[in-house]
Amino acid sequence: MEILTDRQQQVLDFIRHHLDAHGLPPTRAEIARALGFSSGNAAEVHLRALERKGAIELIAHASRGIRLSAMAQEFTATATGLPLIGRIAAGSPILAEQNIEARYQLDERLFGPHADYLLRVQGQSLRDAGILDGDLLVVRCTPEACNGQIVVARIDDEVTVKRFERTGERVRLLSANPDFAPIEPATGAALVIEGVAVGVIRCGRL
Amino acid sequence: MEILTDRQQQVLDFIRHHLDAHGLPPTRAEIARALGFSSGNAAEVHLRALERKGAIELIAHASRGIRLSAMAQEFTATATGLPLIGRIAAGSPILAEQNIEARYQLDERLFGPHADYLLRVQGQSLRDAGILDGDLLVVRCTPEACNGQIVVARIDDEVTVKRFERTGERVRLLSANPDFAPIEPATGAALVIEGVAVGVIRCGRL
DNA sequence: TTCCATGCTGTTAATTTAATCAGCGTCCGG
C-alpha cells in the first residue's frame, strides 16, 4: 500500500471509524461533514486517491460502495486485538506501546470475564502447571488475586509469573517446578499484582 | 430474539452473506433480487418484521441502513469460527455437526499454516508435554504427520491424541506420562491420522 | 517558468434507494 498523505489517512481513519460505529461504510456527504469539507466532491476525490493507492476499493453505482482493501482490514485487526507483550522494558508499564510485539484477535467468550493482554512466558518455572517456556499467558489486569491463581507480579521492577499464595499477611509466590524455590518478598518490599492469568495459548513447538 | 419464519430467516441469512461478501449491507432491491421478489416492497416488509423481532436495526433515511443486532452478530461469529469438538460420537466423522459444542473466532496468524477445529483433550496422557485434561487442542486436518508431532489418530473407531513416531514401517503412538504405555497398532489395524496439533489453549482451571 | 499532484468549493444531472399506498392470495384459529 502506497504511503498516504495526512488528509488521506484521516479519511481512511474515518471510514474505519464509521464502519466500526455503524456497521456500514459512510457516504461522500458523511465523510465531507466529518472532515469539515463543504463539498462532497472533496470526499469523492480523496476516495479516488485512496483507491488508486490500494487502501480501499470503490463499488461503482452503489451507495456507500466503499470497502477496505485486505491490507487496510489487516491493519484494523492489528489495532484492535489483544496486545502480545514480549519483553518488558525495565521500569515501563506492561502495556506500554514499546512492549507490544503484535496484536491478535481472540474470542472473548473463551477466556471468562475479560482478557487484557497476552504475555510470553520465559523459563520453565511453571512447567508442572502445564505452562512451558514460550507459551502465551492470557492475562486480565487486576490487583486482586485468590490463593492458587497464576499471577503476573512485579517485584522491584522485575515482572514474573508465579502461583499466588497468601497465608494471613504472608504472601508467597510459588513455582510449579522443583528446580525453583518459592519467592517470599521481604515485608514492605514493592510487590504489586499486575494481573491474573485467565488462559494459556501454545502455538508451534508442540 | 423472537423466532423467525423460514422466509425471514432466509432474508437474515442473505444480509449476513452480503455483509460478508461485500463488506456492506444490501439494499431492498438487492434483497428482492436475491430472494426472487419482483417487488422491493417485499424486502421492506421483511426488514420491518426482522426489526420488530429484534434481529436487525434499521437506520431511517440512510441507504443500506441495516445493521445486525448484537444477538444476530453473535450468531454470525458462532457460524464462522473454529468448531469446538467435545465428545466424538462413535463412528461419526470428527467434524459432524452433532459433535460441535460451540464455535470460537481465533486469529489465524497465531496457529501457523491453518487450523480447522478445536478438540477438548481428555485425560492426562500428555501431561508432560504440557497438555492437560480439558485443554483445547488446535488441530489441522491432514493425514500427514512428522516424527514427534502431536496427532489426532483414529484406531478402530476410537479417537485419541498422542505423540506420533515412525521408525521405518513401524508406527507408535507415544504418551507423555510414565503412567501410560505407548500404543503399537497391530500391522493392518485401522490406524488413521485425522490431523496434527498446531496449538493448545487452556482457559479457566489454571 | 511550466507542469503536476494535492486539496479544496460549488453546482448539477442521473441514478439509487427508502418509504408508502393499494391490492391479492393463502393459511390458521376462533
Add this chain to the structure above:
DNA sequence: CCGGACGCTGATTAAATTAACAGCATGGAA
C-alpha cells in the same frame, strides 16, 4: 365464515447518493 398474520405484486414519490464538470489555490519538481 371472519379476522389476522404472512408473503407477495406493482406503482409512485421524495430523498439520498453517486459521479461528473468547472474553478481556484498551493507547493514541489522539471
